[in-house]
Amino acid sequence: MPEDPRASLLSRWTRRTSQSPLLVTALALILGLAVGALVIIVTTPAVLDAWRGSFHSWGAPGHAIKVTLDNVGAGYRSMFTGSVVDPPQFWHSLTTGRNWSLSLTPLSETLTYATPLVIASIGVGIAFQTGIFNIGANGQAVAGGIAGATVASMIHLPTFLHLPLTLLAGVVGGMAAGLVPGLLKAYTGAHEVIVTIMFNYVIYAFLIYTLLSTPLQLPGQQNDISRTFDATAQLSPFFGGSSGLRVNWGLFVAIAVVVFAWWFLDRSSLGFDFRVTGANPNAARASGINARVVVVLVFLVSGGLAGLAGIVQASGTTHLITGGFLIGNAGIGFTAITVALLGRNRPMGIVWGSLLFAALGVGGRAMQSATGIPLDLATVIQSVIVLFVATPVLIKEIFRLRGAHTSALQLATKGWGS
Amino acid sequence: MTKRFDSLVANDGIDLVVEPGQIHCLLGENGAGKSTLMNVIFGLLRPDEGEMLIDGEPVWFTNSGEAVRRGIGMVHQHFMLVPVFSVAENVVLGFEPTKSFDRLDYAKARDDIRRVSKEFGLEVDPDAIIEELPVGLQQRVEILKALDHDAQLLILDEPTAVLTPQEIDALMTIMRSLADSGKSILFITHKLKEVKEAADVITVIRQGRVVGTAQPTDSEGTLASLMVGREVILTVEKEVRSPGDDVLEIRDLVVRDDRGLPAVNGVSLDVRAGEIMALAGVQGNGQTELVEALAGMRFVESGTITLRGRDITNKTPREILDHGLGHVPEDRHRNGLVLSMSVADNLVLNTPRRAPFARHGSRNLNAVRDNATQVVRDFDIRATSIFEPVSSLSGGNQQKVIVARELSRPLTFFVASQPTRGLDVGSIEYVHRQIVRQRDEGNGVLIVSSELDEVLSLGDRIAVMHQGKITGVVEPTTSRETIGLLMAGVSEEPARA
Numbered sequence: 001m002p003e004d005p006r007a008s009l010l011s012r013w014t015r016r017t018s019q020s021p022l023l024v025t026a027l028a029l030i031l032g033l034a035v036g037a038l039v040i041i042v043t044t045p046a047v048l049d050a051w052r053g054s055f056h057s058w059g060a061p062g063h064a065i066k067v068t069l070d071n072v073g074a075g076y077r078s079m080f081t082g083s084v085v086d087p088p089q090f091w092h093s094l095t096t097g098r099n100w101s102l103s104l105t106p107l108s109e110t111l112t113y114a115t116p117l118v119i120a121s122i123g124v125g126i127a128f129q130t131g132i133f134n135i136g137a138n139g140q141a142v143a144g145g146i147a148g149a150t151v152a153s154m155i156h157l158p159t160f161l162h163l164p165l166t167l168l169a170g171v172v173g174g175m176a177a178g179l180v181p182g183l184l185k186a187y188t189g190a191h192e193v194i195v196t197i198m199f200n201y202v203i204y205a206f207l208i209y210t211l212l213s214t215p216l217q218l219p220g221q222q223n224d225i226s227r228t229f230d231a232t233a234q235l236s237p238f239f240g241g242s243s244g245l246r247v248n249w250g251l252f253v254a255i256a257v258v259v260f261a262w263w264f265l266d267r268s269s270l271g272f273d274f275r276v277t278g279a280n281p282n283a284a285r286a287s288g289i290n291a292r293v294v295v296v297l298v299f300l301v302s303g304g305l306a307g308l309a310g311i312v313q314a315s316g317t318t319h320l321i322t323g324g325f326l327i328g329n330a331g332i333g334f335t336a337i338t339v340a341l342l343g344r345n346r347p348m349g350i351v352w353g354s355l356l357f358a359a360l361g362v363g364g365r366a367m368q369s370a371t372g373i374p375l376d377l378a379t380v381i382q383s384v385i386v387l388f389v390a391t392p393v394l395i396k397e398i399f400r401l402r403g404a405h406t407s408a409l410q411l412a413t414k415g416w417g418s
Numbered sequence: 419m420t421k422r423f424d425s426l427v428a429n430d431g432i433d434l435v436v437e438p439g440q441i442h443c444l445l446g447e448n449g450a451g452k453s454t455l456m457n458v459i460f461g462l463l464r465p466d467e468g469e470m471l472i473d474g475e476p477v478w479f480t481n482s483g484e485a486v487r488r489g490i491g492m493v494h495q496h497f498m499l500v501p502v503f504s505v506a507e508n509v510v511l512g513f514e515p516t517k518s519f520d521r522l523d524y525a526k527a528r529d530d531i532r533r534v535s536k537e538f539g540l541e542v543d544p545d546a547i548i549e550e551l552p553v554g555l556q557q558r559v560e561i562l563k564a565l566d567h568d569a570q571l572l573i574l575d576e577p578t579a580v581l582t583p584q585e586i587d588a589l590m591t592i593m594r595s596l597a598d599s600g601k602s603i604l605f606i607t608h609k610l611k612e613v614k615e616a617a618d619v620i621t622v623i624r625q626g627r628v629v630g631t632a633q634p635t636d637s638e639g640t641l642a643s644l645m646v647g648r649e650v651i652l653t654v655e656k657e658v659r660s661p662g663d664d665v666l667e668i669r670d671l672v673v674r675d676d677r678g679l680p681a682v683n684g685v686s687l688d689v690r691a692g693e694i695m696a697l698a699g700v701q702g703n704g705q706t707e708l709v710e711a712l713a714g715m716r717f718v719e720s721g722t723i724t725l726r727g728r729d730i731t732n733k734t735p736r737e738i739l740d741h742g743l744g745h746v747p748e749d750r751h752r753n754g755l756v757l758s759m760s761v762a763d764n765l766v767l768n769t770p771r772r773a774p775f776a777r778h779g780s781r782n783l784n785a786v787r788d789n790a791t792q793v794v795r796d797f798d799i800r801a802t803s804i805f806e807p808v809s810s811l812s813g814g815n816q817q818k819v820i821v822a823r824e825l826s827r828p829l830t831f832f833v834a835s836q837p838t839r840g841l842d843v844g845s846i847e848y849v850h851r852q853i854v855r856q857r858d859e860g861n862g863v864l865i866v867s868s869e870l871d872e873v874l875s876l877g878d879r880i881a882v883m884h885q886g887k888i889t890g891v892v893e894p895t896t897s898r899e900t901i902g903l904l905m906a907g908v909s910e911e912p913a914r915a
Contacts, residue, residue, distance in 0.1 A: 267783065269776045276767065279756045286715060286745070286753040287768035288736030 024395050025342065028388035029356070031398070032381040037072045039380050040373055044071050075373045082366020083110050083359040101243045106362065108247040114358035115247075116141075116313040118254040120336035121354055122261045123174075123305030125345035129265065130298045131278035136181060136196025137306040138333025139203035140174040142326050144307020145314045146210055147173025149226050149321045152233035152311075154215065162232040167253065167311055174307015175300045177203055182299025186292040192299075200333075208323050224323030235316040250316035257305065261347040264301075274298060306333055329361075329375075338386045357382055419468030421454055428454040430626040431468070436571060441593055441603045443617035445610075445645055450842075451626040452606045456573050459604075460492045461485040483512075491564025492573040497556055501549035505542050506531055509563045534565050539595050554585030561592065565601075572596065573604045578612055583870060583902070590616050608645070608842050610638045611871070642843050654875045656854045661878065662691035665831055665862035666712075671721035673704075673711045680719070681707035683886035689831075689862040694853065696877025696894075697866045699905055704886040705866045706748055709835050712864075713745045714738040715753070726830050739768055742830030744856075746820050746837050748866070754820045757809035761801050762790035764808045765823050772827070789826075797822035798848065814845040821849055825856065832856045833864040838872060850876060870898060 041047050050067035081087075083106050093103040120137050127134040134140075148170035157165065181195040210216050211224035218225050235250040237243065264271040277284040277294045285291055309332060314321050326332060339357055343349030364378025388395050421429040428451045436442045446452045457463040459470065461479025469476050472488055479485040482492070499508050506527045515523040515530070531544040540558050548556060557577060564572055574593075578586045593603055593616055605616060613620055613634065620632040622644040630644050666689040675681035681704040689695040697705055710716035712723060714735040722731045730738050739745075747753035755764050766775050766786055774785040790804040799818045801811055808819055821837065834853065838846040853876060857863050867873050873880055874894050881891045882904035890904045 263780075267781050269771045269779050269781055272763070272770045272781060276756050276759070279758050280752075282752045283754060283756050283767065286713065286735060286747055288734070288739045290734065290736065 025385075025389055027395050027399055028385045031388050031395075032384035033076065035384045036377055036381040037076075039377055040072050040075050041068055044373065047071050071371070071373075074371050075367050075377070078367040078370035079360070079363035079378075082106050082370070083363030101239070101245055104245055106366070108245040109362045110355065110358045111251060112246045112248065112317060113362055114354040115250045115254045115316060116309040117332050117335060117339060117354040117358060118351055119257045119312060120306050120309035120332050121339040121343065121350045122257055122347060123302040123309065124333075124336045125340035125343065125347075125350055126261065126265065126271075126274065126305070127298050127302040128340055128345045129278045130274040130294065131281065132185075132295065132298050132302070133193050134178070134181075134196055134299070134302045134306075135193055135337065136178065136199050136333070137302070137309075137336050138326055138331050139196070139200035140177040140303040140306035141310030141313070141333045142203050142207050143177035143303075144170035144174035144310035145321050145325055146207055146216075147176075147307070148311030149229065149314060150210075150216055152229035152315060153227035153320070156230055157232060159232040162230060163235070163315075166229070166233040166315060167308060170307045170311025170315075171304040172307070174310065175304040177307065178299035178303020179296070182296040182303075185299075186295040204327075207321075207325060211321070211323055218320075226321045229315060229319045233315060234319055235312065246317060248316040250312040253308070253312055257308070258347045258351060261350075265347070270297065306336070309333070309336070338382070341386060342389055356385075419455070419458060419465045419470065421451075421458055421463060421465050427626050429458065429465070432623070432626070432628055434621060434628070436602045436604060437619075438570070438602055439597050439600045440618045441597050441605055441616055443613045443620045444604060444606045444623060445613055445620055445632075445641060446608060446623035446842075450623045450645075452623055453575060454626075455623070456492065456575055456604070456606060459485070460490060460573060486567050486569070489568060489570035490573065491561075491567060491569030491571070493557065493560040493564065493575065493577060495576045497560055499548045499556060499559060501547075503548060504544065505546050505548065505551075505559050505562075506544040508548055508559055509544075509566050511563075513567060530566060531562060534562060538565060538592070538599065540565075540592060552585075554581050554588065557581070557585075557589070558592070561596075565596075569601070571602045571604065573606070575606045576608075577605070578607065578609060582868070586612070610641050610843070613641065614638065645843055654850045654854060656857075659692050659858065659878075661693035662860065664688045665691045665726055666864065667722075667724040668708075668712075669722045669724075671708070671711065671723065672719040673707045673716055674719055675704075675707055681886055682711065684721070685883075685886070685888055686721075687881055687888060687891075689864055691862050692857055692860045693878045694857050694863040694865060694876055696873040696880045697864060697883055698870065698873040698877075698880055698901060699868070699883035703883050705883055706835065708883075709745075709748070709833055709864075709866055712738075712833055713743065713747070742828065744824035744827070744829040744832040746817075746824055746832075746834035748835035748839075750816055750820055755808050755816060758807050760805045761794065761799070761808050761811070761819060762786050762804040764819055765790050765793055765804075765826075767823060769823075769827055793822045793826055796826075814841045817841055817849070818845060821852060825852055829856065829861055831862045831864070833866075835866045836868065837865065838867075838869070870901065873901075874898070 047064075047068050050064040054061045054064040081089075085103070085106055089099070090103045092098075093100050120141055123140075124134055124137050148166050151169040152162070152166040155162070155165070177199065181190075181192050181199055184190040184195050185192045208224055211226055216226050218227050235248045235253070237245055237248045239245045239247075265275065273284070273289045273294055274297075276287065277289060277291065281291060284294070310326065313332065314325070324330070335357060339350055339353040342353035342356070343351070360378045360382055364375045367373050367377070368375045419429055419432045420427065432451075432455055434442075434444075434455070444452050444455070454463065458465045461482045461484055464480070465478070470478060477488060479488070485492075500511065503511070506524065509531055510527045515526040517523045528544045531542070534540070535542055540562055542555060542558055542562060546555075548559065551559070561572065577589060581589060590612070593605065597603055597618070607613060615634075617634045620634065620636075620641070621628055622630050622632060622641070624645060632641055632644060666687075668685055668687045671682050671685045672680055673682040683704070685704070685708060687695070697708070699705055707716055711718050714730070714733055714737070718732050722729060724730070725738070725741055725743065728741060730741060730743075751757060756767065763786070766789065770776055770781065774782055775789070776782055787804065793799070794801060794804055797818050799811070799822065800815050808816055811819065817837070821834075824832070832853070837849050837853065841849065853863060853865065857878070865873070865876055867876075877894050879891055880894055880896065880901065882889050882901060884905060884907040889907060892901065892904070
């Protein structure tokens with residue numbers, strides 16, 4: 001869009017940045033951290049005590065402010081050093097050439113956590129772009145994990161066959177779990193949100209069943225735990241097992257998925273059909289796109305990617321699955337929904353969103369062990385970010401942005417319609 | 419007055435004077451800036467430069483409520499009525515008369531409406547429910563509403579677009595009587611015939627500027643050339659051709675509408691190669707459903723549709739498209755375009771997999787771009803870029819995108835529903851010429867239109883539809899009155915195929 005050349009450089013810069021969804025996300029992050037700081041203040045006894053003290057003696061607010069800043073600062077510092085890099089430690093490695101694994105652990109952990117998240121989020125994002133709200137990604141990931149674990153632990157092959165076959169099994173498992181809601185929606189009109197939510201429970205139950213009552217259960221065990229994956233079916237760490245760095249070859253699977261998703265959405269005919277269907281189902285139909293086929297295929301693609309995420313998670317880190325696989329905080333299939341929203345369903349957006357969420361999660365754990373601030377703070381920050389990204393109007397009001405480009409943002413939140 | 423949207427100057431130094439008791443016509447193509455001007459006057463948009471005087475007093479409105487209080491009433495192209503409320507409730511909405519304890523005073527509301535409608539000759543039952551009224555009466559309610567708020571200047575934005583010929587005549591009468599009683603009317607349109615019929619003064623707008631004022635006595639040709647800046651051929655130029663064999667055969671077709679009622683009730687119709695069959699009729703008499711069934715978008719209850727000897731009854735849209743049917747749907751936003759996607763993508767919307775646009779499931783974006791560049795030039799689609807979303811184009815250019823898409827692939831049959839609805843003279847002329855070209859290339863063409871002028875000038879034969887049946891198939895030389903009677907369901911001769 002041509003701009004008025006008379007406008008000052010500053011005003012042009014403000015204008016351009018205020019139209020970028022990236023800026024809105026960055027501001028949402030700032031707000032998230034601000035809200036997080038408030039939470040730290042009201043939940044840390046030391047801070048509250050300092051403020052209470054300041055009411056009794058008039059000279060003390062300076063002290064209370066210092067305590068507050070110390071605590072909030074320590075919390076966020078440990079979050080950063082725990083998820084990205086600890087500068088002194090890093091400098092130490094750089095100058096002495098030692099302890100590299102310690103310096104790289106935070107980054108390695110963040111990447112390890114982000115790897116399956118990227119894959120699952122792209123699956124969810126592709127479904128969103130087609131106007132399909134796939135809430136069942138977590139169940140599909142679990143199904144992928146079950147199928148992949150079966151191949152990984154019960155069949156024995158050389159690596160060049162075993163690993164691809166394991167990953168493929170994960171994809172197929174996720175597809176199978178996605179196919180059922182897909183068929184139900186295509187042929188009976190059942191709303192995919194309801195069906196996929198319910199189907200999550202079915203798959204959890206199936207997971208427990210396979211781990212307790214089938215040969216997948218670790219022999220000689222009463223607990224819900226699977227056999228260990230063969231070494232030939234594991235996504236091994238880059239730097240070898242002895243380095244302690246968990247970042248693994250799954251990262252390349254994720255990169256391949258990102259490239260695939262870019263090609264699929266931007267360049268493939270099927271991806272075009274998906275996007276047309278998502279943007280205007282009526283026009284899609286009039287243009288000869290078969291809505292039923294598209295719905296089923298979307299669930300196959302989305303479920304397949306979720307399944308791949310599940311097996312990448314298992315094969316890259318735990319090398320086995322348990323009854324707690326992807327439950328609770330580990331439920332990447334649910335986090336994927338928010339990440340897809342954050343990344344506006346676009347592959348690169350999802351990569352950044354996944355890294356951000358992974359860093360917050362990993363950093364939150366480091367913060368908890370270093371300062372005692374509960375891990376839930378990370379969840380609070382994540383939630384606030386999503387809240388503000390999903391309601392860009394709020395961001396615009398708070399930061400007085402004029403004409404920020406919100407249509408792209410709203411598009412990302414579309415998809416509830418049946 | 420000047421109004422800019424980013425870099426686009428929608429209104430560029432517009433001067434306009436409306437006298438009391440005058441019907442002032444604002445004539446211009448789609449995208450000329452008429453609606454922007456009206457929205458500024460009515461307080462819906464803020465101008466960037468300029469001033470507005472009412473009775474010599476400078477004013478600018480920051481919202482439409484202020485405009486209403488200063489005696490400006492607006493009837494939008496799409497009505498702003500609550501469908502489930504009664505006429506009286508709608509008219510007083512926002513300015514409700516109340517009795518003690520904030521109770522609505524329905525009696526007063528009804529009396530007010532009776533008084534106003536009597537004064538201006540606008541007969542409406544105050545207790546009727548809006549959604550049960552025909553479009554023409556709904557519009558009358560909008561006018562009543564403005565008058566009830568004591569409007570001195572009435573803005574009518576494309577008021578005839580949704581009306582039948584009879585309703586248009588009635589509207590013209592109302593407008594004249596309002597003007598006679600001292601009200602001023604700003605009448606926005608792009609239809610030349612109505613301008614000549616109704617206007618006292620005509621202001622022509624082109625590309626955001628006033629390009630001239632004209633008198634209603636000026637010829638349509640003069641007006642049209644002012645609007646588009648060049649001479650326009652108003653009657654469709656077409657040579658007489660001898661049509662070939664039947665290409666489309668519809669037999670005893672029965673199709674239900676969305677409510678499950680039979681909308682097409684035993685229609686048989688043949689269209690020959692090299693012939694334009696124009697389907698006339700008041701909207702809502704089954705034309706929409708007939709075309710949807712033809713395009714595979716609606717289930718055929720019974721009967722058959724045969725295209726070039728092949729049965730396409732209840733085939734999928736894909737199969738029918740591949741069999742060479744070009745289709746311009748009636749509702750272009752709903753069925754014809756993906757508004758958020760680019761012009762280039764919309765131009766290949768139903769051929770994304772056809773060579774050269776894709777190979778082995780991978781799209782060839784260079785081919786898509788080259789195609790768009792070429793088509794945009796050939797069809798004179800005005801877009802700042804082929805990559806901008808089609809939603810940013812004017813209505814006329816959006817329609818051109820659809821027509822261009824359908825006509826730039828090999829066809830055997832072309833069907834277009836309301837192909838020129840909402841289009842300006844330049845675009846209409848263009849679309850008409852394309853339709854005639856299809857015929858001259860030996861394709862069968864079916865046109866559905868509620869504009870009698872269009873039907874008469876385009877059709878080689880005219881089929882008239884009423885309540886799901888064909889009431890007659892006549893020659894284009896038939897008088898308007900005869901066709902009007904057929905449209906009303908009075909069959910002069912037994913329906914024949």
